Amino acid sequence: MTAPADPHAPSRQSSLIARAEDLFPGGVNSPVRAFRSVGRPPVVLAAGAGARVRDADDRWYVDYIGAWGPAIVGHAHPLVVDAVRTAALGGFALGATSPSEIILGEAIRAAVPSMERLRFTSSGTEAAMSALRLARGATGRDLVLKFAGGYHGHSDGLLVEAGSGLATLALPGSAGVPAQVAAATIVVPINDLDGVQAVFKAHPDRIAAVIVEPVAANVGVIAPAPGFLEGLREVSAANGALLVFDEVITGFRVAHGGAQARYGVRPDLTVLGKIVGGGMPVGAYGGRRDLMAHIAPEGPVYQAGTLSGHPLTMAAGAATLALLDDAAYEALEATGAELEVGLRSAAGAAGRTVAIARVGSLLTVFFRDGIPTSTDAAMASDRAAYARFFGAMLDQGILLPPSQFEAWFISLAHDRELVAETVAAARKAFRA
Numbered sequence: 336m337t338a339p340a341d342p343h344a345p346s347r348q349s350s351l352i353a354r355a356e357d358l359f360p361g362g363v364n365s366p367v368r369a370f371r372s373v374g375r376p377p378v379v380l381a382a383g384a385g386a387r388v389r390d391a392d393d394r395w396y397v398d399y400i401g402a403w404g405p406a407i408v409g410h411a412h413p414l415v416v417d418a419v420r421t422a423a424l425g426g427f428a429l430g431a432t433s434p435s436e437i438i439l440g441e442a443i444r445a446a447v448p449s450m451e452r453l454r455f456t457s458s459g460t461e462a463a464m465s466a467l468r469l470a471r472g473a474t475g476r477d478l479v480l481k482f483a484g485g486y487h488g489h490s491d492g493l494l495v496e497a498g499s500g501l502a503t504l505a506l507p508g509s510a511g512v513p514a515q516v517a518a519a520t521i522v523v524p525i526n527d528l529d530g531v532q533a534v535f536k537a538h539p540d541r542i543a544a545v546i547v548e549p550v551a552a553n554v555g556v557i558a559p560a561p562g563f564l565e566g567l568r569e570v571s572a573a574n575g576a577l578l579v580f581d582e583v584i585t586g587f588r589v590a591h592g593g594a595q596a597r598y599g600v601r602p603d604l605t606v607l608g609k610i611v612g613g614g615m616p617v618g619a620y621g622g623r624r625d626l627m628a629h630i631a632p633e634g635p636v637y638q639a640g641t642l643s644g645h646p647l648t649m650a651a652g653a654a655t656l657a658l659l660d661d662a663a664y665e666a667l668e669a670t671g672a673e674l675e676v677g678l679r680s681a682a683g684a685a686g687r688t689v690a691i692a693r694v695g696s697l698l699t700v701f702f703r704d705g706i707p708t709s710t711d712a713a714m715a716s717d718r719a720a721y722a723r724f725f726g727a728m729l730d731q732g733i734l735l736p737p738s739q740f741e742a743w744f745i746s747l748a749h750d751r752e753l754v755a756e757t758v759a760a761a762r763k764a765f766r767a
């Protein structure tokens with residue numbers, strides 16, 4: 336949009352990065368922003384408009400980070416900005432229920448009917464943590480089953496790695512997580528229904544919940560194998576455990592009703608975040624009416640939040656969801672397909688072996704042969720090749736997620752021209 340900055344001018348961005356590095360661990364307030372896995376200095380983003388973002392040196396990029404998911408209508412959409420401005424004039428958090436919470440809550444329930452009742456939180460982390468507290472409180476059981484590479488926020492019990500072998504209790508995935516806490520989570524490979532069955536057999540009547548990203552999107556995009564989600568539904572019900580879909584990314588992304596609508600599987604509890612806050616801090620969890628009655632003050636499971644249901648968040652979320660009609664999902668699908676086809680032909684022309692996994696507007700270019708169906712297979716991608724590709728794209732004004740294992744997020748603002756621009760850049764970058 337603007338000419339590239341004068342390469343000899345002192346970079347405002349590099350001085351900001353230096354100040355940030357002095358202030359914040361890694362120079363960032365969330366680790367992946369540090370660009371460590373692509374071996375480049377991070378960008379400092381000063382503004383976004385539509386499908387583009389501008390760095391502190393006034394360079395514009397076509398953006399595929401998409402705020403890590405929320406920016407489905409593009410950055411600073413005028414209707415979302417207006418809604419937030421109007422809400423702000425009425426004051427920010429007032430400390431009581433506001434009409435805006437009811438409006439967004441009803442819009443979510445209309446789209447995701449399994450969320451018969453729900454609660455708003457301020458982050459996806461809190462929502463996932465609270466959903467599992469509820470599952471434990473409602474079932475009177477302690478263990479939780481999750482999948483390798485599934486990300487459910489950074490609460491202690493969910494920051495775990497698989498121990499060796501199936502049905503082993505997990506090890507802490509971060510320093511500072513007590514071993515006893517990690518041991519309450521059991522990790523199974525994605526798409527491994529036999530593994531899930533083995534865990535239920537090994538721990539009869541002890542599993543409170545199975546939590547899953549119905550489309551894994553934090554190890555690159557891994558779609559559910561045919562029958563996997565249906566199988567989880569069946570096995571958890573048969574064993575008295577609750578099925579929790581973490582739809583923080585997939586909610587309002589892979590379909591208006593999320594992955595549960597796309598694949599036709601109804602979970603007991605659902606976790607949302609990202610898109611439903613329209614770019615503001617948000618999380619939500621909800622599900623069966625009888626289960627939600629366990630939450631305080633109706634029931635004994637405690638969960639609270641000073642800024643939960645924040646009016647500016649509610650306004651941004653409601654304005655965003657209002658833009659997501661059937662035509663929007665058709666457009667996202669079409670743009671995703673066009674980008675996928677273009678990238679595949681660009682890779683082919685460069686003689687580069689890649690596998691492009693895509694579910695709607697979520698996409699990953701894996702630098703490996705064959706679309707991975709497990710975390711181990713995804714991990715076997717050539718990260719150094721991705722890092723070179725990332726750098727070559729960045730140099731041409733295309734900002735990809737700074738990790739092989741983060742999804743590209745396509746928005747309604749990514750039009751055909753931007754896709755063509757991306758594919759043209761990829762033709763060169765795949766040769767790098």
Ligand SMILES: *Cc1c(COP(=O)(O)O)cnc(C)c1O
Nearest residue numbers: 458459460486487488581583584
């Ligand atoms: C981002 C994410 C979370 C955590 O949400 P935060 O708002 O970052 O706390 C949880 N689950 C999934 C699937 C996510 O992608």
